[in-house]
Amino acid sequence: MLLGARIASGADHFLDLLGFDRAAAGCDLVITGEGRIDSQTLSGKLPAVVAHRAAPARVEAVVGHNALGADTAPEAGIARIRSLSERTQADCARDTELSRTLLVEIGREIGAELAEGADQVR
Numbered sequence: 001m002l003l004g005a006r007i008a009s010g011a012d013h014f015l016d017l018l019g020f021d022r023a024a025a026g027c028d029l030v031i032t033g034e035g036r037i038d039s040q041t042l043s044g045k046l047p048a049v050v051a052h053r054a055a056p057a058r059v060e061a062v063v064g065h066n067a068l069g070a071d072t073a074p075e076a077g078i079a080r081i082r083s084l085s086e087r088t089q090a091d092c093a094r095d096t097e098l099s100r101t102l103l104v105e106i107g108r109e110i111g112a113e114l115a116e117g118a119d120q121v122r
Contacts, residue, residue: 011050012053024057028058030057032062033061037083042072044091059077061081062094064085087105
């Protein structure tokens, strides 16, 4: 601090570098990811910061493991958490092919839900 440094959120810093606000503007859905989502997430980890900055867009998190209670996600601004560990007993961190397969499955689910929602709007 003596040399003119300033304290900054790492998540905000990198979102700024990536132009997140411009990219998320006008989006209906933003998907964020994390290896493990837990109580620390509420204290400024990337998914919570993404949710805050993406508002009012719906934010969903795709994670390796969810350690939050079902009622905690909305508190963080995250509408839904989709966890790989809830889909298999295997250790996805050690099996990249399994992780890929589950992520594709989740992506298809999200796409189907978006399509279904669009049909309901018409």
